[in-house]
Amino acid sequence: MHPLRRQRLQIVILIIFAGACASALIIYALGQNANFFYTPTQIEEGQAPKGTLIRAGGMVVEGSVKRDDISLAVEFSVTDGAAILRVRHIGILPDLFAEGEAAIAAGRIDDNNILQATEVLAKHDEKYTPPEVADSMNATYQSRQEAKAELK
Amino acid sequence: MSPELGHLAVIAALCLSFFQAVIPMVGSFVGHRSWMRLGHSLALGQFVFLGLAFVCLISVFIQDDFSVAYVANNSNTLLPLHYKVSAVWGAHEGSLLLWTLILAGWSGAIALFSGHMPQTFSARVLSILGFISLGFLLFLLFTSNPFERLLPVSPIEGRDLNPLLQDFGLIVHPPMLYMGYVGSSVPFAFAIAALIGGQFDSAWARWSRPWINTSWVFLTLGISLGSWWAYYELGWGGWWFWDPVENASFMPWLMSTALVHSVAATEKRGVFRSWTLLLAILSFSLSLLGAFLVRSGILTSVHSFANDPERGIFILWFLVIVVGASLLLFAIRSPQMANSTTHRGWSRETILLVNNVLLVTSTATIFIGTLYPLFSDVFQLGKISVGAPYFNFFFVPLMIILMLALGFAGFTRWGSTDVNLLLRRGLFPGLLSFFIALLVPALLTDSSSGSSYSFTAGITLFVSAWVLFMTIEDIYLKSRGSWINAKRFTCSYWGMVIAHIGLAACALGVGMSSSYDEQRDLRMMPGDAVKISDYEFRFGGVNRVDNANFVAFRGEVSVTDKTGMTINLFPEKRNYKAGGQVMTEAAIDASLARDLYVSLGEPLQGEAWAVRLQIKPLVRFIWLGSVLIGFGGLLAAFDKRYRRRKKLLDGQSNRGGLAFE
Numbered sequence: 001m002h003p004l005r006r007q008r009l010q011i012v013i014l015i016i017f018a019g020a021c022a023s024a025l026i027i028y029a030l031g032q033n034a035n036f037f038y039t040p041t042q043i044e045e046g047q048a049p050k051g052t053l054i055r056a057g058g059m060v061v062e063g064s065v066k067r068d069d070i071s072l073a074v075e076f077s078v079t080d081g082a083a084i085l086r087v088r089h090i091g092i093l094p095d096l097f098a099e100g101e102a103a104i105a106a107g108r109i110d111d112n113n114i115l116q117a118t119e120v121l122a123k124h125d126e127k128y129t130p131p132e133v134a135d136s137m138n139a140t141y142q143s144r145q146e147a148k149a150e151l152k
Numbered sequence: 153m154s155p156e157l158g159h160l161a162v163i164a165a166l167c168l169s170f171f172q173a174v175i176p177m178v179g180s181f182v183g184h185r186s187w188m189r190l191g192h193s194l195a196l197g198q199f200v201f202l203g204l205a206f207v208c209l210i211s212v213f214i215q216d217d218f219s220v221a222y223v224a225n226n227s228n229t230l231l232p233l234h235y236k237v238s239a240v241w242g243a244h245e246g247s248l249l250l251w252t253l254i255l256a257g258w259s260g261a262i263a264l265f266s267g268h269m270p271q272t273f274s275a276r277v278l279s280i281l282g283f284i285s286l287g288f289l290l291f292l293l294f295t296s297n298p299f300e301r302l303l304p305v306s307p308i309e310g311r312d313l314n315p316l317l318q319d320f321g322l323i324v325h326p327p328m329l330y331m332g333y334v335g336s337s338v339p340f341a342f343a344i345a346a347l348i349g350g351q352f353d354s355a356w357a358r359w360s361r362p363w364i365n366t367s368w369v370f371l372t373l374g375i376s377l378g379s380w381w382a383y384y385e386l387g388w389g390g391w392w393f394w395d396p397v398e399n400a401s402f403m404p405w406l407m408s409t410a411l412v413h414s415v416a417a418t419e420k421r422g423v424f425r426s427w428t429l430l431l432a433i434l435s436f437s438l439s440l441l442g443a444f445l446v447r448s449g450i451l452t453s454v455h456s457f458a459n460d461p462e463r464g465i466f467i468l469w470f471l472v473i474v475v476g477a478s479l480l481l482f483a484i485r486s487p488q489m490a491n492s493t494t495h496r497g498w499s500r501e502t503i504l505l506v507n508n509v510l511l512v513t514s515t516a517t518i519f520i521g522t523l524y525p526l527f528s529d530v531f532q533l534g535k536i537s538v539g540a541p542y543f544n545f546f547f548v549p550l551m552i553i554l555m556l557a558l559g560f561a562g563f564t565r566w567g568s569t570d571v572n573l574l575l576r577r578g579l580f581p582g583l584l585s586f587f588i589a590l591l592v593p594a595l596l597t598d599s600s601s602g603s604s605y606s607f608t609a610g611i612t613l614f615v616s617a618w619v620l621f622m623t624i625e626d627i628y629l630k631s632r633g634s635w636i637n638a639k640r641f642t643c644s645y646w647g648m649v650i651a652h653i654g655l656a657a658c659a660l661g662v663g664m665s666s667s668y669d670e671q672r673d674l675r676m677m678p679g680d681a682v683k684i685s686d687y688e689f690r691f692g693g694v695n696r697v698d699n700a701n702f703v704a705f706r707g708e709v710s711v712t713d714k715t716g717m718t719i720n721l722f723p724e725k726r727n728y729k730a731g732g733q734v735m736t737e738a739a740i741d742a743s744l745a746r747d748l749y750v751s752l753g754e755p756l757q758g759e760a761w762a763v764r765l766q767i768k769p770l771v772r773f774i775w776l777g778s779v780l781i782g783f784g785g786l787l788a789a790f791d792k793r794y795r796r797r798k799k800l801l802d803g804q805s806n807r808g809g810l811a812f813e
Binding site for chain 2: 071
């Protein structure tokens with residue numbers, strides 16, 4: 001083979017090899033660090049994997065927020081309108097966390113189907129609802145409308 | 153001044169931008185000199201009209217004219233005057249007006265300072281900027297008009313400006329960031345003009361380099377201001393979250409950083425020509441992508457503006473047209489450009505190539521991590537979010553390699569460099585950095601509290617010290633140890649040196665504050681005290697303080713250090729009257745060595761509060777380093793040779809460059 005061609009071939013092979021390595025690494029890292037969002041309904045149905053880091057959210061149920069007397073442990077429930085998910089967290093809750101408002105928690109589902117949250121996020125201004133929560137509420141609403149329509 | 157006047161001024165600017173896009177371009181092809189010259193006055197005229205519109209919007213805010221929808225949504229009579237002014241760019245519509253004004257400002261600056269470029273070239277640059285401006289003004293007028301009235305029924309009182317934005321950081325961060333974002337359209341316009349004309353050589357690089365540097369400096373400062381704002385204003389002590397919107401500004405920054413370096417090689421040696429053009433196109437495309445991500449509302453983020461699908465679609469089309477057309481032009485033209493010189497083995501070109509490969513690779517990984525959730529949502533693969541560990545997994549190692557390579561930057565020569573020389577130069581600084589990396593974390597290891605040697609800190613110290621020592625050695629050898637010689641160094645050499653030391657400082661701040669950061673979330677009763685490393689924090693309780701537009705719950709925390717010195721900190725929890733928003737106002741005792749960061753969580757039973765106490769060593773170095781990087785970039789942009797060439801206009805290859813090459 002012509003030396004110039006051979007050199008070019010080497011470069012091409014090198015690029016392909018580096019590209020393949022990079023893609024493999026990216027796919028691996030994304031797989032490790034991409035957290036799926038589940039609605040309370042999906043978790044109740046057992047669709048969410050136990051023990052892996054996930055995100056879940058909904059509207060915080062009125063009267064469900066309970067603070068521990070001596071530590072920063074807190075427990076509350078979120079709902080998408082159909083199912084209720086219990087969330088436990090130790091730490092400070094965000095400023096706009098409130099009953100009747102949307103919240104998202106990141107954590108792991110334990111054996112009792114309780115989300116042990118490492119992080120709780122609330123919306124950042126009063127006009128805003130996280131799209132995931134809005135979608136899940138809409139889905140519940142729509143399925144109810146369809147159910148009503150079928151009854152008629 | 154009335155909102156209608158502002159509206160008319162925007163329409164006038166739109167007309168001018170249309171002519172600016174068309175007339176100089178046509179003139180440059182038919183060789184009509186007065187048509188080409190027209191671009192300059194049109195650009196300045198556009199700036200005047202948009203300035204007028206901007207002043208109108210400010211005056212509408214100051215007058216509390218709530219019949220204007222944008223004012224009603226983002227202001228309030230209780231708002232202090234300076235926040236009424238900064239509220240102008242506090243939400244989508246007004247910030248877009250600021251964006252177009254800044255774009256017109258850049259075009260105007262080109263019109264004024266392009267006397268040394270050939271007329272056909274500057275006419276084409278202005279025409280492309282006119283086209284970009286046309287796109288944004290159409291966007292402004294048809295989807296996001298800030299002057300829209302709420303008639304006949306207008307509210308008596310406005311909704312408030314988001315309290316997070318009632319802050320000094322918001323007054324300066326967006327204008328600075330936009331200067332950088334929009335500034336990337338200038339290198340883009342230079343690149344497209346070069347592709348159209350087919351003239352792309354060292355002279356091109358020399359004209360565009362000051363502009364590339366300046367816009368990059370603004371982007372650097374804008375991003376670091378944003379990070380500083382997040383640090384003190386969000387109230388929890390984080391300074392970078394790999395939030396999609398942060399990534400949206402960071403990707404163009406990384407690309408521009410690559411561009412700043414590759415254009416240096418193009419200017420000096422005529423190499424990497426098409427690569428430099430491609431980087432200019434990509435940085436601007438990423439800026440546009442950033443605008444799309446932030447303004448379409450498809451992202452969940454602190455920064456996202458209220459969403460409107462129509463806006464997203466408009467920018468998406470604009471993005472497709474701009475990126476598609478420029479890449480097509482690039483594909484047609486770039487094969488005609490051959491590199492004029494060659495370089496072998498270890499040379500400055502190789503080091504710059506390494507820099508570019510690393511920066512572009514990190515941009516690519518951030519790009520994938522940022523867009524993958526959108527992609528997954530659109531194709532119904534599930535709603536996911538990509539966390540910070542993904543980004544750190546790639547970014548941190550790539551930057552470590554980058555800094556290791558950077559150490560050699562000063563010692564390499566264009567063309568080729570003796571590897572043994574590089575190894576000799578690196579030996580002493582390498583050993584010294586190694587000892588520091590070994591020793592300092594070992595001394596900071598406190599065996600009583602069970603902490604062990606921190607490898608993160610070790611690696612950070614090694615790369616930062618390495619860059620610092622190599623740079624100092626370079627200065628020492630080039631000046632032969634004499635200050636008189638050092639005074640003869642060019643501005644661009646000093647710029648490079650300062651920016652590189654800035655990077656070392658920034659990396660030091662990032663690495664040390666993440667390894668030795670102490671954070672406790674506690675439930676505290678008045679009188680409770682807790683000891684964290686060398687500091688004792690005593691909680692004094694909380695009392696209520698009334699302000700003009702908010703009620704604050706003000707906590708008192710006194711911190712005593714080893715020497716017995718006591719600092720009182722007053723963190724607040726604020727309830728804003730108008731919007732009913734709650735906000736955490738952290739109390740920070742800042743110093744170069746460490747920040748003490750105290751924030752109030754929520755009230756618990758009785759008088760107890762949830763409190764977050766943090767000690768952040770060397771965290772200030774992050775922003776100090778960024779300022780140095782920006783200052784270095786500015787020095788390089790104002791190097792004498794760019795001004796001298798204006799007079800000579802000889803187009804010869806430049807010999808007055810870096811000292812001692």
